[in-house]
Amino acid sequence: MQRWTKKTLTALTTSLARAYPDAKCALEHGDPFQLVVATILSAQCTDARVNQVTPGLFQRYPDAEALAGAEQGELEALIHSTGFFRNKARNLIGMAQALLARHGGQVPREAQALGALPGVGQKTANVVLANAFGIPALAVDTHIFRVARRLGLSQGSTPEKVEADLCALFPRDTWIDLHHLLIFHGRGSCDARKPLCSSCPVQELCPSGSGKIADPHSGLFLK
Ligand code: SF4
Numbered sequence: 001m002q003r004w005t006k007k008t009l010t011a012l013t014t015s016l017a018r019a020y021p022d023a024k025c026a027l028e029h030g031d032p033f034q035l036v037v038a039t040i041l042s043a044q045c046t047d048a049r050v051n052q053v054t055p056g057l058f059q060r061y062p063d064a065e066a067l068a069g070a071e072q073g074e075l076e077a078l079i080h081s082t083g084f085f086r087n088k089a090r091n092l093i094g095m096a097q098a099l100l101a102r103h104g105g106q107v108p109r110e111a112q113a114l115g116a117l118p119g120v121g122q123k124t125a126n127v128v129l130a131n132a133f134g135i136p137a138l139a140v141d142t143h144i145f146r147v148a149r150r151l152g153l154s155q156g157s158t159p160e161k162v163e164a165d166l167c168a169l170f171p172r173d174t175w176i177d178l179h180h181l182l183i184f185h186g187r188g189s190c191d192a193r194k195p196l197c198s199s200c201p202v203q204e205l206c207p208s209g210s211g212k213i214a215d216p217h218s219g220l221f222l223k
Contacts, residue, residue: 004153009169012151012205016181019201020188023180025131027051032107032132033099034058037067039127040091040119045082053082064105067096091119109133123159130176138166138175143186150190150208 004012017023026047029035037057041050057078061067067075075089082088095117099105107128108114114125126139140148140159144166148154154165170178186192189200195208203209 004169008205012202013170013174013178013181015202015205016185017177020181020184023177023184025127025180026183027131028054029132030058032128033064035128035132036095036107036114036117036120036124037061037092039124040095041079041082041088043088044084049082053079061096064096064099067092068100070096088119094118095120107132109135111137122163126163126179130179134176136172136175138163138170138179140166141183142192143190144179144182146192147182147186147190150195150206151202152207 025035027035027038027042028051029038034054038050038054041053060078061070061075070089070093072089072093075092076085079085079088079092098117099107102108103113109129111122111125111129114120114128115122120128123139123141126137129135129137130139138144140163145159145162148162148166149156153169154162156162156165166178167175185202189196197203197206197209200206200209
């Protein structure tokens with residue numbers, strides 16, 4: 001695996017920050033509750049699509065109380081275009097009911113309490129902690145998983161292992177920004193099928209750059 005040093009890690013984050021100055025949470029939300037809802041909807045769906053659906057959804061169900069009493073069929077119709085709408089509708093109602101039953105209708109600020117809500121796993125909990133409360137957390141999605149492995153930041157075979165490796169490598173106060181930077185990089189240069197290595201802003205730091213990668217999905221190297 002790439003031998004990263006404090007100096008090269010700093011160079012990596014500096015280069016990414018320069019390349020993606022607008023990197024931030026792409027899910028539009030006005031409060032923690034809306035972010036939980038949007039993040040649940042974003043599973044297997046683009047953020048852009050979620051952002052098309054949420055304005056109408058938040059108008060109809062502005063808080064946990066309203067969503068907890070939602071009629072499943074009506075909710076499904078509203079979120080249909082995000083895919084997996086039956087499961088998502090069930091989870092959204094269950095999540096809202098759990099917020100009412102356990103947290104007075106408010107979104108908790110603790111990872112364990114968040115992760116115990118229906119439809120909210122570790123990744124969603126981290127997204128909410130970081131973006132709704134500014135609490136350092138590093139959610140590993142498909143982009144971060146791929147990019148971290150290609151860059152040799154982790155060889156972890158699960159998102160949890162990659163998260164642990166990244167959290168060990170980078171200072172805690174950089175985790176929130178790093179999360180956004182790696183996602184923007186994965187969407188921008190480091191595409192799953194066709195990484196744009198020749199124009200990549202961190203190519204000189206990357207062990208998988210131009211011609212060195214065997215399988216973009218797995219991050220396996222040719223040598
Ligand atoms: S050099 Fe290629 S594989 Fe490495 S981070 Fe850049 S785009 Fe991804």
